[in-house]
Amino acid sequence: MSEKIAPFHLAILIYMIQSGVTLYKLPRMLAVNFGTNGWIMVLIVSFVAGINIFLISLVNRFRKGESVFEIMEGLIPRVVLAPFYILLALIWSILALLVGKDYILITQVLAFQNSSLLLLYSIVLILAFYLVIKDMYTISKTTTIFFFLTIWMTFLLIYHIPYSSVMRLTPFIFKDGTHSIRGWIEVYTAFLGFELVLFLFPYIDEKKPKWFLSVYVGHVITTIVYTLICLVSFMYYSFEQLKLISFPVLNLIAYVEIELIERIESLVFNLFLMKILVTVVMYLWAAKLLLHRGMPSVNEKWLAPILILVAFFITFRVDVVYELAPWLLIFGFAAAGIAIGLPILLLFILWIRRMRNG
Amino acid sequence: MKRRTTKLLHKLKELKQEAVEKDHSASLQKQVIENFSGCDDLVQRTFPELDITIIYFLHMVNENLLEMDLLVPIYHASDETKLPFLKRSNFHKTDDEKKVINGILNGEAAVFHQDHAYLINISGPKQREIQPSETETTITGPHEGFVESSEINLSMIRRRVKSAHLKINEIPVGEVSKGSVFVLHIKGIANDEVVGDMINRIEKIEIDAVYDAHMLTQLIEDQPNALFPQFMLRERPDAIAAALVEGKIVVVVDGSPAVIISPSSFFDFFQTGDDYYQRWITGTATRLLRFGAFIITIGFTALYVSVTTFQYEMIPQSLLTTLAGSRSKVPFNPLYEALIMEITLEFLREAGARLPTKVGQTIGIVGGIVIGQAAVQAGITSNVLIIVVASSAITSFVVPSYVMSASIRLARFGLILLAGLLGNLGIVIGVILLVIHLSSLTSAGAPYLAPLSPFFRKDWVDFLLRAPYSLMKTRPALPRSSNKKRKQ
Structure with a gap:
């Protein structure tokens, strides 16, 4: 069997990395930052992210079979690049752990007020460790199963259609929002994850020449899911109400009631752990790859535990939601910077190399 | 004179060679018999007039074949030099001691004549007759099952x-x-x-x-x-x-x-012959039923434990009073309650599997009373749990493969423990662990969760569905067949 990621799986992988716990806050973030009919911003930000993916597709077009590392080391010696690799690894592993912590903090508020945060957090880290030590093909296969186990949740929205109203959308567009750059970054981070495809090049089944389209497909799935959820939220809640609810999507799910079961948000939110895990694992995996390149002398099997432990201790003191928010913003900003900056840097290097070679 | 001496020397050499060969044959026979010393079921028959010794295991050969293929030709042989039957194709000439020993062990007869050994296959030990398989019964389709031979x-x-x-x-x-x-x-x-x-x-x-x-x-x-x-x-x-x-x-x-x-693949364990012999719609429905049974058997008890321990809010109000009433007399927490019942059920299953059929029925009745009534009346478990555990048990037997069913039951215990510790989150953690474990498995190098992941679109006609035969145009991707198209 060809142990390479097929385009179908790549699309799913991209969607699963992108969509995370931000989804639960997204309608509020849009309402606060962009005002009425903020859901339209999902499409605009998604378009910007699409341009970012286009930059990555250019890297793919010009790379001539080389991996990201080979492109960079073709111009700059590895010794010089090593600190850059380690820095990237550190940023991504901290971001991964912050995403995990964000999820666990919400879980704790929802169901485990008396349980230790450390215990719950450790369980997520152990799960992430268990998956990140597997090879990329297995991670991709696992992600596909997680996708099938979670995608049905989007269809729960059908339940809300009778309770939604177009009237609540109001005829105003982007009124009463803060319209800050911070808001842009916050929403942009909800789409992050596609940049990891840069490191996936050697693991992708490139037999089909148009395989890169699947990255766009994954991004489109994310956009559709986000747009639908935000649209329904804007139609379900009043604008003022939406600005005040911490996790509007959670309340939306809590409203679903069927004959045999009620309050399914506790089950649905827990199932979300699968998506979170994919995001955490994929960032850790990329960080592992970077650290290995930056510090080749370290035994490969120690890389994942090192990254998890280092990031764990750096984020150790952050254990309440309001402390976590600025951390998430800073590292989200850094990750957005990498997502935009890294492909530009790679294109620049490729251009210089081409100039040199005549 | 010189010529005569050479002739004599040549003759002497020939005689010597003959003696050595004879000695070799004798030693081969001796060595074989020595190897089987202490084996009282070994039969050794000698026919001195023909210089023939035959050796075989009494219980390993077919008596008719022995008579027809070996003994009758020997009785009809007139003298030592004329043994044409040894040239027949079913006699294999060999001088290798190991081959002779292995042949006898496999039910062949070894015939020692002059300086050589001949093996003839007359094996036919007592065997079970072809019967329907007991572990894989079907309603439609052929009934014969494999035997030990x-x-x-x-x-x-x-x-x-x-x-x-x-x-x-x-x-x-x-x-x-x-x-x-x-x-x-x-x-x-x-x-x-x-x-x-x-x-x-x-x-x-x-x-x-x-x-x-x-x-x-x-x-x-x-x-x-x-x-x-x-x-x-x-x-x-x-x-x-x-x-x-x-x-x-x-x-x-x-x-x-x-x-x-x-x-x-993991999903092959949920298929039976009936799926293919019934009409495709009923075949598909039965298959879906089996996957449903898999979900219930692995998760239902765990969900009960989780809901009654942590997430009471998930139960609708109309059901809540019944459940609370049923659980009010039970002194244990749901985890212990569920574990006691599940383990009791495993005891019953194991006892039922090991005991002779007649005694097995008694176990069934005793188990029915213990599980069905006494446990509830004694206040050890709740009625609802009995229903939950019984559903899990019944559905576990819907999985056609016993080996797979046993593995699933074991995984169920893990999920129950996690549900008792962390509620729904525990169940999800358990499912995640299972998915990671299953995804990393391979069967002879092929991915275990195919055609779901990796996703083989064409194989979905025979996965959750059992589509009409007209749609099954290609062979499954899993065996990496060198001829992908069916009917070729």
């Missing part, structure tokens, strides 16, 4: 796949037992590389003896420490023929009524 099993397969392309490789396995393992594939359909890999795996086995196919699978699996079986075993020749035609490889172990199919 590989010869009968191979004949049943050959009768169903009448093709010269059906190739069989015999591999001896077991340093002491010298058992035979047969690797079957259809040339032109099966992937040669995969066949070679399977043969290689079996040849590498170093063990005293292999008694059953289930034992062999554990010696050739990619991950022997995994919770789930990686090879599907079937006891029905029709299922095996179907696997061969799909391009899979089949391994027959002498002495075992189960036959290995390689590679196997």
